[in-house]
Amino acid sequence: MIMKNTRPENSKKHPFYFYIILVSIPIFVLFFLEAGLRIFNYGFSTDQWIEITNNKLILNPEIAYRYFHKTSGIPYPTRDSFNKIKSSNSIRVFILGESSTAGFPYSPNGTFSKYIKKRLLLNYSDKNIEVVNLSMAAINSYTLLDLMPGIIDQKPDLIIIYAGHNEYYGALGVASNESLGNSRTLVKLMLYLNRFKTVQLIRNFIDSITSLFRSDIPQTGILMQRMVKDQLIPINSEMYYDGINQFQNNLDEIFKMTNGAKIPVIIGTLTSNLKDQKPFISSNVTNYPTANEIFNKAEKMLSEKKINEADSLFEYAKELDLLRFRAPKRINSIIKELGKKYNYTVVDFDSIFKALSPDGIVGNNLMSDHLHPTLFGYKSMGKIFYDEVMKKNMFPMPNSKLSNEEQNKYIFNNYSFTQLDSTIAQFRLFILKNSWPYNLEEQNINLLYEKIPRKDFTDSLAFQVIKDELSWELAHRKLAERYLHDSNIDGFVKEMDAVIDQFPDEIAYYKIMAGNLVETSNFNLAEPYLKKYFEIMPDAFCTKWLGIINLNKKKLKDAIFYLQKSLEFNSGDPQTFYNIAGAFALSGNYKNSLEYINQCLKIDPNFEGATNLKKELETIIAGRNN
Numbered sequence: 001m002i003m004k005n006t007r008p009e010n011s012k013k014h015p016f017y018f019y020i021i022l023v024s025i026p027i028f029v030l031f032f033l034e035a036g037l038r039i040f041n042y043g044f045s046t047d048q049w050i051e052i053t054n055n056k057l058i059l060n061p062e063i064a065y066r067y068f069h070k071t072s073g074i075p076y077p078t079r080d081s082f083n084k085i086k087s088s089n090s091i092r093v094f095i096l097g098e099s100s101t102a103g104f105p106y107s108p109n110g111t112f113s114k115y116i117k118k119r120l121l122l123n124y125s126d127k128n129i130e131v132v133n134l135s136m137a138a139i140n141s142y143t144l145l146d147l148m149p150g151i152i153d154q155k156p157d158l159i160i161i162y163a164g165h166n167e168y169y170g171a172l173g174v175a176s177n178e179s180l181g182n183s184r185t186l187v188k189l190m191l192y193l194n195r196f197k198t199v200q201l202i203r204n205f206i207d208s209i210t211s212l213f214r215s216d217i218p219q220t221g222i223l224m225q226r227m228v229k230d231q232l233i234p235i236n237s238e239m240y241y242d243g244i245n246q247f248q249n250n251l252d253e254i255f256k257m258t259n260g261a262k263i264p265v266i267i268g269t270l271t272s273n274l275k276d277q278k279p280f281i282s283s284n285v286t287n288y289p290t291a292n293e294i295f296n297k298a299e300k301m302l303s304e305k306k307i308n309e310a311d312s313l314f315e316y317a318k319e320l321d322l323l324r325f326r327a328p329k330r331i332n333s334i335i336k337e338l339g340k341k342y343n344y345t346v347v348d349f350d351s352i353f354k355a356l357s358p359d360g361i362v363g364n365n366l367m368s369d370h371l372h373p374t375l376f377g378y379k380s381m382g383k384i385f386y387d388e389v390m391k392k393n394m395f396p397m398p399n400s401k402l403s404n405e406e407q408n409k410y411i412f413n414n415y416s417f418t419q420l421d422s423t424i425a426q427f428r429l430f431i432l433k434n435s436w437p438y439n440l441e442e443q444n445i446n447l448l449y450e451k452i453p454r455k456d457f458t459d460s461l462a463f464q465v466i467k468d469e470l471s472w473e474l475a476h477r478k479l480a481e482r483y484l485h486d487s488n489i490d491g492f493v494k495e496m497d498a499v500i501d502q503f504p505d506e507i508a509y510y511k512i513m514a515g516n517l518v519e520t521s522n523f524n525l526a527e528p529y530l531k532k533y534f535e536i537m538p539d540a541f542c543t544k545w546l547g548i549i550n551l552n553k554k555k556l557k558d559a560i561f562y563l564q565k566s567l568e569f570n571s572g573d574p575q576t577f578y579n580i581a582g583a584f585a586l587s588g589n590y591k592n593s594l595e596y597i598n599q600c601l602k603i604d605p606n607f608e609g610a611t612n613l614k615k616e617l618e619t620i621i622a623g624r625n626n
Contacts, residue, residue, distance in 0.1 A: 030198060037197035043204070046195040048150035054536060056081040056505055057154075059134050059147075066194045067143055067171035068178055069203065071226050073468070075099075075137040078108045081505050082130040086155055090128040091120060091395055094156045096144050097163040098170065101135035104372045105428035108472060109416055109502050111135075115382020116160070116389075118411045123398035132156075138227050140170030141250035146191045148254050152261045158394055159258060160385055161267040162349075164331040165371055167243040168233060168324045174242040175230035175324075182242050184249055222445070224325070225436045232322045234285045243324070248334045255342045264394055265344045266385060269335050271353040272326040272371040274314035275302070275363030279321035280370075280437040291320035307359050314361055323437055326371055347388050349381065356380065368429055375425075379412055416501035418494055420479055423462035424472070427452055431466065457482055473499050477512070484516055492516065493525065500529075507537045514542065523549050534562075540569035544576050551583050559583045574604040581613060590620050 037043070044062040051057055059077045068074040086092060095101060095113045103111035117131035134147065144163060151159065168175040172187055180187045193199045233239050258265050279291035298313030318326050332350055339346035353362045366377040373381060387404075389395065400407060430452055435443050449467060454460050461479055464470035470478075476495045483491030496513045503509060510533035517526035527549050533542040547563035550556075563580040566573070577600035584593035594617045600610045 033201075034196055034198045037201060042197050043200040046197060046200075048147065049154075051084060052079075052081060052505075053507065054505060055084040057084050058082075059132075063147075064136055064139070064171075066146065066191065067139060070177050071138075071171075071223070073223055073226070075102075075139070075223065077136050078102070078111075078133050079503060080113075080132040080134075081503075082132050082154070083128070087128050089126065090130055090157075091124060092130040092154070092156045093120075093132065093158045093160060094151050094154070095131065095133045095135065095160045095162075096147070096151075097135040097161060098139055098166045099135070099137035100165065100372050101133065101162045102137055103378060104137060105368060105425040105432070106375050106378065106417070106421060109421060109498055110375050110378055110425070112162075112378045112382035112385060113160075114415065114501075115379050115411055116386050118414070119382070119386045119407060120395075122402070122407055122410070123400045124395070125399060138166065138170050138223050140164075140166040140173050141247050141254070142172040142187060142191065143170075145188075145250045145254055148257050152257060152263065156263060158389065159263055159265045161265065162270070162381070164247055164270050164335065165272070165325065165327045167247045167327065167331070168239075169224075169227045169229075171227070173227075174239055174246060175233055176227055177229045178227070179229060182246075184246070222431060222435050224432070228323075232281065232283070233324045234322060235288060235319055235328075240324075240328070244328065244330050244334070247331055248338070251334065251338055252341075255338055255344065259342050264392075265342075266347060266388055266392075267335055267339055267344060268347040268381070268385070269332040269350045270327045270371075271349045271362055271366075272318065273363055273367035273369065274311075274318055275357075275359075275361040276367070277318075277326075277363075277370045279317055280323035280325065281321065281440075283322055285320070285322075288320060291317050291322070294320055302359065302361070307361070310359070311354075311361050325437070345388055345392055347384055349384070352384060353377070368425070369432060375415075375417065379415065383408055383411075416498045418476070418479075418498050420458050420462060420476060420495065421498065423458055424465050424475075427462050427466045473503065480512075484520075487520075489517075489520060489522055489525070504532075505536065507533065510536065511541075514545070518545050523552070538565065538569070540566050540573065540576075543569065544573065544579075547576070547583070548579055551579055551586075554586070556583050556587045560587070572603060574600045574607045574610070577603065578607060578610055578613070581610075581617075585613070585617065590617050590624075593617055594621065 044065040045060050046066065047060055048063065049057040050060050058079045058081045061076050061079070063077065064074040082092060083090065093116065095116075101111065101113070103109075103114075111133055113131055113133040117129060120127075120129045120131065134151070136143070141163060144161070167173055170176060171178045172180060172191075174182060180190055230239065233243070255265065278295055282290045282292035282295075284290060294313050295317035298310050298317055301307075301310035301313055315329065319328060336346050336348075338344075353366055354360045357363060357365050366373055366380070368374045368377075390398070402410065431445070431448055432438065434448050434451075435445070449463070452463060454463050458479060461470065461475040465472055465475050476499045480492045480495035480499075483489075483495060493513070496509060500506075500509045500513065510529050514526050514529040514533055517523070517529065523545075526545065530542045530546050530549070534546060543562045543566035547559045547561075547566060550559035550562060560580060560583045563576055563583060566576050567580070570576070577596050581593045581596035581600060584590070584596060594614065597610055597614045597617060600607050601614065604610075
């Protein structure tokens with residue numbers, strides 16, 4: 001039987017290019033939509049790096065929007081900057097991690113990265129030191145994985161990692177409010193798509209529609225509480241292993257990238273408060289004792305000086321804690337295994353902190369809460385990381401003449417950490433330790449704020465900082481202004497030093513510091529800030545005053561150099577002409593001196609002292625001619 005062709009006679013097959021056009025139309029629409037959204041700056045910035053002054057880059061302050069979509073009050077990274085184009089004499093170190101690496105509760109200037117930078121500056125005065133802390137609170141290994149390609153593009157000489165506590169509740173963690181499930185493929189796809197503003201537009205449209213059918217409940221509590229979706233994660237449960245596997249797979253992929261780029265990595269094992277932190281949530285789990293039961297046994301063993309038994313039991317109690325803010329010990333095993341696999345240096349902080357603790361058990365001696373170190377603990381971490389860098393000969397031979405012990409003592413004593421910082425940390429810890437999960441009862445955060453005592457101006461500034469009503473840097477500047485108003489120059493310098501130490505490339509802070517010190521006649525104090533000001537962005541002011549200071553010190557060659565530079569910026573300042581005339585006169589070059597004093601009088605015929613100086617110069621020159 002012969003089958004007849006059933007295609008209608010008037011139908012025809014479309015040419016191949018028709019299908020290409022058909023597929024291309026939505027692609028072009030999406031392309032132009034994305035381009036338009038970027039041109040009109042829709043939503044948040046999706047770029048990893050943004051440029052600030054002087055061809056410097058920082059991590060995009062809005063980068064956390066890639067990882068947080070449901071949580072209010074997202075974290076922000078510090079503004080550590082580095083050159084857009086890496087110079088040949090740079091030492092560039094990127095530091096990655098979570099809230100501990102970000103220095104909570106002492107952030108931004110209480111971090112261990114601060115110690116590392118200060119030691120490098122001390123030992124490599126001829127190098128451009130760039131220590132860039134990219135850490136943020138409430139993130140985990142997914143963020144590190146997402147940032148890594150962009151980090152590798154910047155050609156760091158070393159990457160330092162201290163992370164792993166947030167695999168369950170951090171952004172995209174398996175038990176987080178921001179979770180996208182257990183599929184790494186899906187999560188990585190979304191991380192990629194989140195870079196596009198078209199995705200933001202679609203998400204915002206969906207949110208606006210769904211909001212019409214729900215009654216939003218304002219998010220309350222600290223970030224730590226807002227991030228948690230599934231509180232109870234029993235030991236050896238499916239979710240327990242999901243978090244561990246997530247960390248292992250992400251870290252393995254991170255190391256593959258860095259290893260392929262031949263970038264050295266140092267990673268630290270995690271440590272936490274065992275002795276002085278009771279389990280947050282203790283309950284019966286099949287085949288296991290309760291966390292509190294084991295913790296109580298550990299305390300009993302410790303009281304009986306059975307140290308080894310106590311240490312093991314404290315560790316076990318942490319493992320049984322159903323609320324997993326402290327990483328399981330399996331995380332440390334993974335760090336060691338992958339470090340060995342890729343031949344990367346592993347710093348065993350878990351063991352080192354135990355060795356630094358009474359009875360060999362970490363407690364409040366080094367921990368400010370359940371896992372964030374004290375300021376001394378952070379400084380110690382910085383020292384330990386730095387010593388490991390030197391031991392592995394990762395950088396050239398240091399040029400400092402100070403011994404290691406002298407360097408360490410100097411850094412510990414010069415951390416640019418003020419009473420304001422201490423008060424901010426104290427207030428942060430008060431809120432943390434009176435909120436969930438330290439207090440499992442529902443707490444009104446505003447009532448907690450009202451319980452914070454505020455005795456003076458410093459307290460009021462710290463209070464505004466923890467409530468996000470005032471930035472950290474502006475608080476220091478306001479306190480500096482108060483000290484200046486009260487003629488407390490030491491206090492003014494100390495507060496501004498803290499800001500400059502954190503933002504060493506911000507010319508505005510050198511202008512504030514130098515300008516006020518000059519105005520109050522503290523010229524010797526002003527000089528180093530004027531020099532740094534000159535290095536970053538020279539202008540008529542800093543060159544003029546560097547010239548005057550050197551003139552007063554009888555450093556005539558330097559004085560003339562700076563004063564001539566000042567005239568290049570502003571050729572209409574009679575005082576600069578007068579001072580450079582004086583510098584030439586003191587150096588015996590009366591002809592040049594007379595030329596400059598004539599310029600001074602041309603601009604201001606009544607400039608004080610100029611007429612007398614001119615007469616003296618003319619007399620000297622006339623006498624020489626005779």
